[in-house]
Amino acid sequence: MELSCDMRNDVVLIGVHANRIDAGIALQFITKMAEATKGKTGRILMDLAEVEFIDSSGLGAVVAALKQVDKGASLELANLSVAVRKLFSLTKMDTVFRVHPSVEDALQAGSAAA
Amino acid sequence: MSAVPGTIRFAVEEAEEPGADPGCVANPGWHECCMLSTRFSATVAGVRGSLAQIKQLLVGFDVCPEVIASVELVLAEVLNNICEHAYNGRSGGMIEVSLRHSPGEIFCHTIDEGCPMPGNAVPITELPSLDGPRQDLPEGGFGWHLIQALTRKMDYARIGERNHFSLWIDLDSPM
Numbered sequence A: 001m002e003l004s005c006d007m008r009n010d011v012v013l014i015g016v017h018a019n020r021i022d023a024g025i026a027l028q029f030i031t032k033m034a035e036a037t038k039g040k041t042g043r044i045l046m047d048l049a050e051v052e053f054i055d056s057s058g059l060g061a062v063v064a065a066l067k068q069v070d071k072g073a074s075l076e077l078a079n080l081s082v083a084v085r086k087l088f089s090l091t092k093m094d095t096v097f098r099v100h101p102s103v104e105d106a107l108q109a110g111s112a113a114a
Numbered sequence B: 001m002s003a004v005p006g007t008i009r010f011a012v013e014e015a016e017e018p019g020a021d022p023g024c025v026a027n028p029g030w031h032e033c034c035m036l037s038t039r040f041s042a043t044v045a046g047v048r049g050s051l052a053q054i055k056q057l058l059v060g061f062d063v064c065p066e067v068i069a070s071v072e073l074v075l076a077e078v079l080n081n082i083c084e085h086a087y088n089g090r091s092g093g094m095i096e097v098s099l100r101h102s103p104g105e106i107f108c109h110t111i112d113e114g115c116p117m118p119g120n121a122v123p124i125t126e127l128p129s130l131d132g133p134r135q136d137l138p139e140g141g142f143g144w145h146l147i148q149a150l151t152r153k154m155d156y157a158r159i160g161e162r163n164h165f166s167l168w169i170d171l172d173s174p175m
Helices: A027-036 A056-070 A084-092 A103-109 B024-026 B044-058 B065-086 B143-150
Strands: A002-008 A011-017 A041-048 A073-078 A099-102 B008-013 B031-039 B096-101 B107-113 B153-159 B162-170
Touching: A002 B024, A011 A027, A011 A056, A011 B024, A027 A099, A027 B143, A041 A103, A056 A073, A056 A084, A056 A099, A056 B065, A073 A103, A099 A103, B044 B096, B065 B096, B065 B107, B065 B143, B065 B162, B096 B162
Parallel strands: A011 A041, A041 A073, A073 A099
Antiparallel strands: A002 A011, B008 B031, B031 B096, B096 B107, B107 B162, B153 B162
């Protein structure tokens, strides 16, 4: 599991290069997210295009990643698969994270409603 | 049940439905059901492998992505619970999963030889509260809620030294 980190406009774009975030890589994900988001402010967008599946352990890791970002930063999500969207909907975590259909949608949406 | 760890076998059967509505012939899948049984070690790798095989099988049966997502989520939570709690993370445990895809529903059954469920019952859990500041958000406690939300019915039985979970997922109301 690798993360990539780029700046797109004023948004920190983190690509998650793994096809699943599950019990097996949850701790590794939290550690790598801490490294990727350290000192970052403003909008942080996690691109989940490659992630087909997240289980409840992986969801816990995504929440842990949110807690690690600076107080002034937001953690948003884009490109949720059917299974990931279902997970976020059933746990109501889609009310905690701002969810975008795609990275482009997220960049165009701006930070007004963040 | 297959006795070989990590293997999977399934069979396609023609359902015996004399006098069935001929309109159903237009959908060949209606007359088919699939059975699968797999046995694997109670580890992260074992769980991942079984989920991948089950998903592949359901894709082959043209089950819609929403239902496949439900089956994968439900089984992932049940199997993780077996690894982490019934076997308490210890190695050497085995899990058997069988699955039946029939008109209207998918039935899943798991067997393990771990510790019994506390109180010999599945917990009825509420979704953890998401109110409050960011630092207080829950990082766990979602598993049983997800299983309950995605299944029409769930049964648990302790038979001898084994745990049996039975799960029914509707095909027409995947949420």
